[in-house]
Amino acid sequence: MKNNKNISGAEAVIKSLIKENVDLVFGYPGGAIMPVYDEFFKFQDKVHHVLTRHEQGAVHAAQGYARSSGRVGVAITTSGPGATNLVTGIADAQIDSTPIVCITGQVSAHLLGSDAFQETDIIGISMPVTKWSYQITKASEVPVAIAKAFYIAKSGRPGPVLIDITKNAQFEMFDFNYKKCIGIRSYSPIPKIDKNKILDAAKLINAAKKPLIVWGQGVIIANAEKEFKSFVEKSGIPAAWTILGASALPTSHELNVGMVGMHGNYGPNILTNQCDLLIAIGMRFDDRVTGDTNSYAKQAKIIHLEIDPVEIDKNIKVDVPVLGDCKESLAMLSKNIKTKSYKNWLKIFDDLMKKEFNKVIKNDLSPKKKGLTMGESIIAINKLTKGKAIIVSDVGQHQMVACRYANFIESRSNITSGGLGTMGFALPAAIGAKMGAPKREVVAVIGDGGYQMTIQELGTIFQHKLPVKIVILNNDFLGMVRQWQEMFFDKRYASTEMVNPDFVSIAKAYFLDSEKVENRSDLEPAVKRMVESKKPYVLEICVEKEDNVFPMIPSGASVSDIRLE
Amino acid sequence: MEKKTLFTVSIYTENNVGLLNRISAIFLKRHINIESFTTSECEIENVFRFIILVEMTHSGINKVVKQIEKQVDVIKAFYHTDEETIFQETALYKVKSNSLFEEREIQKFIKKSNARIITVNPEFFVIEKTGFRNETDKLYNDLAPYGLLQFTRSGRIAVTKSKMGISEILNTFKNQKKK
Numbered sequence: 001m002k003n004n005k006n007i008s009g010a011e012a013v014i015k016s017l018i019k020e021n022v023d024l025v026f027g028y029p030g031g032a033i034m035p036v037y038d039e040f041f042k043f044q045d046k047v048h049h050v051l052t053r054h055e056q057g058a059v060h061a062a063q064g065y066a067r068s069s070g071r072v073g074v075a076i077t078t079s080g081p082g083a084t085n086l087v088t089g090i091a092d093a094q095i096d097s098t099p100i101v102c103i104t105g106q107v108s109a110h111l112l113g114s115d116a117f118q119e120t121d122i123i124g125i126s127m128p129v130t131k132w133s134y135q136i137t138k139a140s141e142v143p144v145a146i147a148k149a150f151y152i153a154k155s156g157r158p159g160p161v162l163i164d165i166t167k168n169a170q171f172e173m174f175d176f177n178y179k180k181c182i183g184i185r186s187y188s189p190i191p192k193i194d195k196n197k198i199l200d201a202a203k204l205i206n207a208a209k210k211p212l213i214v215w216g217q218g219v220i221i222a223n224a225e226k227e228f229k230s231f232v233e234k235s236g237i238p239a240a241w242t243i244l245g246a247s248a249l250p251t252s253h254e255l256n257v258g259m260v261g262m263h264g265n266y267g268p269n270i271l272t273n274q275c276d277l278l279i280a281i282g283m284r285f286d287d288r289v290t291g292d293t294n295s296y297a298k299q300a301k302i303i304h305l306e307i308d309p310v311e312i313d314k315n316i317k318v319d320v321p322v323l324g325d326c327k328e329s330l331a332m333l334s335k336n337i338k339t340k341s342y343k344n345w346l347k348i349f350d351d352l353m354k355k356e357f358n359k360v361i362k363n364d365l366s367p368k369k370k371g372l373t374m375g376e377s378i379i380a381i382n383k384l385t386k387g388k389a390i391i392v393s394d395v396g397q398h399q400m401v402a403c404r405y406a407n408f409i410e411s412r413s414n415i416t417s418g419g420l421g422t423m424g425f426a427l428p429a430a431i432g433a434k435m436g437a438p439k440r441e442v443v444a445v446i447g448d449g450g451y452q453m454t455i456q457e458l459g460t461i462f463q464h465k466l467p468v469k470i471v472i473l474n475n476d477f478l479g480m481v482r483q484w485q486e487m488f489f490d491k492r493y494a495s496t497e498m499v500n501p502d503f504v505s506i507a508k509a510y511f512l513d514s515e516k517v518e519n520r521s522d523l524e525p526a527v528k529r530m531v532e533s534k535k536p537y538v539l540e541i542c543v544e545k546e547d548n549v550f551p552m553i554p555s556g557a558s559v560s561d562i563r564l565e
Numbered sequence: 566m567e568k569k570t571l572f573t574v575s576i577y578t579e580n581n582v583g584l585l586n587r588i589s590a591i592f593l594k595r596h597i598n599i600e601s602f603t604t605s606e607c608e609i610e611n612v613f614r615f616i617i618l619v620e621m622t623h624s625g626i627n628k629v630v631k632q633i634e635k636q637v638d639v640i641k642a643f644y645h646t647d648e649e650t651i652f653q654e655t656a657l658y659k660v661k662s663n664s665l666f667e668e669r670e671i672q673k674f675i676k677k678s679n680a681r682i683i684t685v686n687p688e689f690f691v692i693e694k695t696g697f698r699n700e701t702d703k704l705y706n707d708l709a710p711y712g713l714l715q716f717t718r719s720g721r722i723a724v725t726k727s728k729m730g731i732s733e734i735l736n737t738f739k740n741q742k743k744k
Contacts, residue, residue: 123583128590132637133583152637185738186579186640310631313624 004177009139010035010170013103014043016146019178022074024065024435026050026058030078031118033105035170050435050464053456055082057428059089060454062100064432066093067415068390068440070223072153073100073432079107080118083164084125088422090160091129095419096244097221099158101149102126108168109137122164131159139172143179151181156189157308158221191309193324193332200320201279201303202336208277210345211237212268212300214260214289217244217418218282218307224327225249225411228281231334236341238349240268242283244418247408251387257349261289262553263400266360266562267352269553272297273560274348281305282326285315286419295558305329359564360550365405371544372520374401374473380527381443381471382407389441389469390415392433394426394450397479400549402445412437424453430468431460441469441531448474448500458510461536469530472503472540475547483548507538514538567622571600572644573652573723574630576615577607577731579638588615588639591632597621601654601720609731612640618721641734645725652723656701657683658692658708659715665690674707689714 004015013036017025027049029037040049052058055077062073077083083104093100107116123135132152134145142165149161205211213235219228225248232239232249238257239249249256258265260272272278278300283289290296293315304311304318305326312321322329364375378401381389387407393399393416408414415433417425430444451472461468482496507514513535517526523541530537553562578584585604592599600618607614619626626644634642662685665671675682680694694704701718 124586127583127586128594135582183738183742184637185735187637308635310628310635312631314628 005175006173007176008035008039008170009136009142009165009172009174010039012139012142012174012176013146013165013170014039014047015176016143016178017074018043018046019180020072020146020150022047022072024048024050025074025076026052026061026065026432027076028052028055028058028078028082030082030105032079032107032167033076033082033170035167036076036103036105036165050431050460052428052431053459054454055085056088056424057431057454057457057460059086059100059102060092060422060425060428061432061435061460062102063089063093063098063425064392064415064429065436066098066100066432067429067436068412068433068442069436070412071099071436072150073098074103075100076103078105078118079122080120082118083120083122087126087129088420090126090162092417092420092422092425093160094129094131096417097158097217098160099153100160101146101153102160102162104162104164105170106135106164106166109166110168112166122162126162129160130162133162133164135164135166136169137166139169139174142169143176147179147181148184151184152187190307190325191323193322193329195332197320197322198329198332198336201322201333204277204301204303204320205235205237205279205333205337210275210342211235211277211279212271212275213237213239213279213281214242214268214272214283215239215245215248215281216242216283218305218326219245219248220411222282222307222325222327224330227327227330227334231330234334234339235337236339237279238268238342238346240265242286242289242418243403243414243416245283246403246406246414248411251406251408258353259404260559261286262291263404263549263551265353265404266356266551266564267349269551269559269562270352271348273299273558275300277301277303279303279305280318281330282307284311287315290315291553291557291559291561295560356551356564364401369544372517372523372541373547374398374543375405376520377471377473377523377541377543378402378405378445380524381445384524384527384531385441385443389413389443390433390437392416392426392430392442392444394444394446395421395423396447396450397475397483397547397549398445398447398473400480423450426450427454427470428457428460430470431457431466434466434468443469443471445471445473447479448472448476448498448503449478451503455506458507458512458538462510462512466536467534468536469533470536470538471530472538473543474500474503474540475543475545476500477545479547480549482546486546486548487554503538503540512536512538514540516540516542518542567624569620569622570646571618571620572626572646573650573721574615574617574619574626574633574642574644575723575725575729576617576633576642577640577729578613578615579640580611580613581638584636584638587636588617588633591629592619595629597625597629603720603722607731609735612731616721616723641729641731643725643729645723649727650723650725652721653695654698654701654719654721655693655695656704656716656718658694658704658713659689660692660708661712661714662686662688662690664711668711671708671711674704678704678707680704
């Protein structure tokens with residue numbers, strides 16, 4: 001192309017993004033990235049730039065976009081504080097394996113190390129929480145580095161990549177030539193599947209009497225929902241999910257036995273310590289899932305389908321590791337297993353679910369007390385969105401309740417900060433999720449604490465007219481911490497009570513439709529108005545102040561010591 | 566408790582600024598102390614080799630080396646015990662010149678330890694000793710009473726008895742790309 005001769009590094013950044021099929025970025029301008037922003041202006045018909053109200057909002061939005069669309073999210077900011085404000089989101093993307101590319105401006109190369117205005121060593125700061133990072137100091141490095149960035153972010157186990165571009169490299173002129181990255185010699189993202197391991201795994205599965213599947217986000221990342229469903233159905237094995245695995249198999253599927261982990265369902269947690277075979281798929285045995293590892297599934301043989309070799313034997317020693325892309329390994333495994341069903345074994349799950357229903361769920365969903373519960377709020381959202389919405393939850397009690405009671409039909413319907421537990425994630429992530437899946441309803445479910453950490457993104461929603469639905473489950477407390485204080489610190493509520501502003505007024509000040517619900521009879525009509533609105537909507541639901549989330553595995557206890565009250 | 570052993574970690578990497586940080590961060594994050602650290606270009610052009618000495622449990626080193634190998638710019642990482650490697654370190658001892666002539670013992674130590682004098686001038690002379698750590702330690706202890714102006718020791722350098730096969734990995738990649 002003739003017009004690729006003698007172009008600036010900044011123009012090359014945009015052209016490289018276009019070559020990677022990027023048509024949307026989230027960001028915030030500033031001194032060291034201005035040449036690139038000037039090109040955004042020129043290329044605005046090709047690349048849409050969403051101006052967030054804080055750089056943290058930009059990176060969470062990029063994460064939300066990546067999670068709902070399966071594409072790489074892009075966040076772009078200036079140097080110094082612009083760059084450091086990305087760090088929380090980068091760490092979140094790293095631990096939740098979210099493909100994002102962050103581009104930061106940097107002071108000119110000749111000023112590096114001189115403590116220049118807004119200079120910060122973002123490469124050094126972000127290194128432990130990025131999959132890869134690179135500092136560009138010459139324009140000619142732009143296409144190569146960006147091509148590598150997208151390849152690395154997306155391939156294998158995805159993750160965040162940071163590209164830092166010095167200002168001189170943005171101004172420098174060169175001849176642009178883009179080649180997509182198709183491989184890096186020091187990097188093999190997808191391990192080859194060992195057929196013997198498939199056979200070993202199939203043998204264990206065929207011989208099992210009480211097997212249990214626990215799946216994670218790996219199934220979604222690998223786009224392996226179909227292969228996974230076939231595997232579950234052919235094997236007849238009850239399947240439980242981690243919080244990030246939610247929605248890969250519909251909630252109502254007869255073999256879906258619920259969520260594992262600290263606030264997961266009673267049955268799958270208890271029966272983890274009774275199954276004779278545990279098949280872990282695309283999950284990493286996080287401590288919130290395993291509880292005490294010394295008493296986790298000790299009686300069972302364990303098969304682990306996993307793409308990342310570091311996860312094998314990291315937290316839990318496994319008997320048969322099956323390395324590789326689970327889209328392939330699940331299909332291979334399905335071919336080698338017998339069609340079976342486990343009626344008696346499934347009945348135990350059912351019985352335990354009944355117990356949980358009577359002790360916990362009934363009171364959550366059809367409470368006898370006056371105050372509203374988080375559970376019934378989620379059920380109202382389920383009902384009125386017909387289970388089709390993407391639920392973006394923040395962190396805390398409402399998150400656990402949302403994951404427990406949301407009814408998922410489609411995959412990629414549950415977006416939440418799992419590994420890092422980043423309060424403030426949901427509002428900006430919902431922006432990205434909506435833009436990544438514009439045809440789907442997106443409902444952000446947020447607590448009153450987390451909401452105020454990134455509340456400024458209401459401005460982004462207003463400016464860009466994004467029809468995101470926001471539900472604040474307000475208990476005037478940092479509820480999860482308060483619950484721990486109640487249970488483990490003799491009710492000493494140290495700094496967990498929140499004196500909150502009028503959230504409806506705040507939303508209205510941003511010109512957003514908003515209302516507040518305090519009574520049960522108003523709940524469904526209000527949720528209905530929110531869902532039927534074509535515009536962004538903020539619904540504050542005032543819930544019982546001191547409700548607790550159960551079941552619960554106390555920190556450090558075994559999964560089988562899960563408590564119902 | 567699982568027993569701790571001294572492991573020599575060998576890491577083959579691309580020539581990338583910042584990789585040093587990435588690798589050291591893996592140890593830092595797990596609060597593991599590094600005993601010694603050496604890096605240089607290896608037998609393949611533009612491929613660097615890190616040699617890191619750490620005392621760890623077997624299961625611990627296995628996890629850490631997998632984390633290192635996971636880094637995009639790391640070609641391959643290995644860990645070996647002392648029995649599986651051939652290793653050496655080098656030490657330099659700077660001593661006042663007059664003690665070389667006045668203290669006859671010093672000359673004896675140099676001869677006995679197979680060390681050599683690499684420079685002499687009117688003020689000081691420098692002894693170089695290559696060997697195992699206990700040998701450089703012994704010479705240090707011998708010389709210390711006579712006053713050491715400076716003492717420094719390199720990290721461990723090591724080659725393994727078994728093959729590493731780095732060229733093979735790189736060639737496989739090249740051939741795949743051609744296809």
